[in-house]
Amino acid sequence: MGKIDLNQLINESYSLYRDVSLGTLPNYIPELANANPNHFAISVTTLDGKTLSVGESDHKFTIQSISKPFVFSLALDTHGMEKVRARVDVEPTGDPFHSVIRLDAESKRPYNPLVNTGAIAMTDLIEAQTSKIREEKLLYFLETFAGRPLKINEKIYHSEQSTGHRNRAIAYLMLHFKMIGPNLDETLDLYFKQCSIDVNTKDLSVMASTFANNGINPITKKKAMKAEFVKHVLTIMFTCGLYTDAGEWAFDVGFPAKSGVSGGILGVIPGVMGIGIYSPLLDSHGNSIRARKVCEHLSKKLGLHIFDQSNLCS
Ligand code: GLU
Numbered sequence: 001m002g003k004i005d006l007n008q009l010i011n012e013s014y015s016l017y018r019d020v021s022l023g024t025l026p027n028y029i030p031e032l033a034n035a036n037p038n039h040f041a042i043s044v045t046t047l048d049g050k051t052l053s054v055g056e057s058d059h060k061f062t063i064q065s066i067s068k069p070f071v072f073s074l075a076l077d078t079h080g081m082e083k084v085r086a087r088v089d090v091e092p093t094g095d096p097f098h099s100v101i102r103l104d105a106e107s108k109r110p111y112n113p114l115v116n117t118g119a120i121a122m123t124d125l126i127e128a129q130t131s132k133i134r135e136e137k138l139l140y141f142l143e144t145f146a147g148r149p150l151k152i153n154e155k156i157y158h159s160e161q162s163t164g165h166r167n168r169a170i171a172y173l174m175l176h177f178k179m180i181g182p183n184l185d186e187t188l189d190l191y192f193k194q195c196s197i198d199v200n201t202k203d204l205s206v207m208a209s210t211f212a213n214n215g216i217n218p219i220t221k222k223k224a225m226k227a228e229f230v231k232h233v234l235t236i237m238f239t240c241g242l243y244t245d246a247g248e249w250a251f252d253v254g255f256p257a258k259s260g261v262s263g264g265i266l267g268v269i270p271g272v273m274g275i276g277i278y279s280p281l282l283d284s285h286g287n288s289i290r291a292r293k294v295c296e297h298l299s300k301k302l303g304l305h306i307f308d309q310s311n312l313c314s
Pocket of ligand 1: 116
């Protein structure tokens with residue numbers, strides 16, 4: 001990426017896609033439908049600790065499913081690979097994120113930690129004496145990635161909690177298969193909270209850059225997770241990070257990422273930088289249309305596809 005001016009490139013991406021107004025606002029969590037469809041922001045944080053942004057990069061939105069790779073990381077960091085793999089598989093499903101059908105009753109494991117079944121199983125692994133301490137552990141872990149204190153958006157949390165019956169059904173079905181422990185009401189509550197953490201695109205880019213820097217926050221220099229697990233988390237993001245569009249994403253864009261239903265995309269360029277983008281209008285897979293387009297543009301311009309070897313030949 002040597003000769004390209006990153007600041008110029010993100011400004012160019014912003015201008016290119018600012019007027020794209022396709023897509024719909026999510027409404028299955030009622031409070032999310034109140035998002036402003038014009039909001040659009042791009043941030044990148046490079047490993048020398050610099051963050052560049054364009055658009056409403058201070059605007060807060062809830063992290064939603066982008067929390068899932070972090071909670072998977074927390075599970076690995078706390079319990080190690082063996083215990084975590086006993087609770088979750090690492091296979092893409094091709095099904096919607098909240099599908100209840102993909103539960104492997106035989107192995108007693110959900111398919112992967114980025115669909116709701118697997119994500120709830122990972123939240124279940126945040127263990128502590130009280131629900132308050134479980135919540136603190138969760139927040140502290142994400143805060144080390146972000147390098148600043150984070151808060152739960154109470155409005156979204158209550159909206160999600162009062163309408164999350166499908167997630168309750170999933171959790172009870174998993175209890176039936178003994179895939180999660182009996183404390184599931186508390187675990188579900190914590191899952192709703194983890195999805196309701198407020199972030200902006202600057203936060204997402206710093207969090208992504210911490211993955212890109214092998215688990216060390218490049219700004220605070222604090223270790224957020226054990227380096228040995230970073231490649232596993234990035235692999236899951238590469239194969240399962242973009243809902244039912246994950247295959248096409250890996251094919252076209254080609255770097256590990258995770259999207260969320262509120263319109264965020266977090267992208268990781270290992271050894272180079274973290275990307276955070278927000279725009280709430282979604283495509284039929286549930287991915288932000290503008291954010292996806294920006295990632296595709298950045299990937300092409302900077303040669304970010306992890307299998308792109310054209311730079312090696314020139
Ligand atoms: N809180 C959401 C749910 O489980 C997460 C949705 C998402 O971002 O994919 O329904």
